[in-house]
Amino acid sequence: MPELRELFYGHKSLFWGHSGVGKSSLINALFPELKLSTGEVSSYNQKGKHTTVIVSMNQINRDTFLIDTPGIREIAPFGIQKDDLAHYFPDLADYLQSCKYKPCTHNHEPGCEVVAAVEREDIDPERYDSYLRLLENIEDDMFF
Structure with a gap:
């Protein structure tokens, strides 16, 4: 120490x-x-x-x-749209173009290659959970 x-x-x-x-x-x-x-x-x-x-x-x-400083409970990325968030996760990048539907939020869509990669454990489930938490916190329409 x-x-x-x-x-x-x-x-x-x-x-x-x-x-x-x-x-x-x-x-x-x-x-x-x-x-x-x-x-x-x-x-x-x-x-x-x-x-x-x-x-x-x-x-x-x-x-x-x-x-x-006081702790924070959640953060929401400012200026990032839900459809773009996955591009900020390099470990998801290899799978983004293989999704069946575009746009794909990689959350619930059928044929999502990111979800399949998580299920195969090619993507760390904790990283994917971080992605989902951030996705949940992004406002659909941000007007300030």
């Missing part, structure tokens, strides 16, 4: 990510003197409980700052 701790000196470092993954716990492990609040992951939905509710910039020394 001392080697990792040394990497932060002289920098402003931001800890950002999903709720409950251990951002504040990692900061506490590196710099226990900060005594940041931490919490448990919900047993109900296996998501973080938002123990960190505001952004805090913690000064370690004159040149070193650690920024702890």
Whole structure:
């Protein structure tokens, strides 16, 4: 841990990510003197409980700052249409042109080669689940 701790000196470092993954716990492990609040992951939905509710910039020394942020539960890509999302997943790219129907969201369409590749385990199911979660969060019509 001392080697990792040394990497932060002289920098402003931001800890950002999903709720409950251990951002504040990692900061506490590196710099226990900060005594940041931490919490448990919900047993109900296996998501973080938002123990960190505001952004805090913690000064370690004159040149070193650690920024702890509240966790996020979900993200939705901005400016990406549902039909285009799969192109941002390189591991799906080899299968996109082989789908029976165009456009294909690679979610429920019959004859989808991406779904077939997941079933054959040619595509990592966790990566495919990430794709589906993002697909679910993309607004059909984004007007701002």
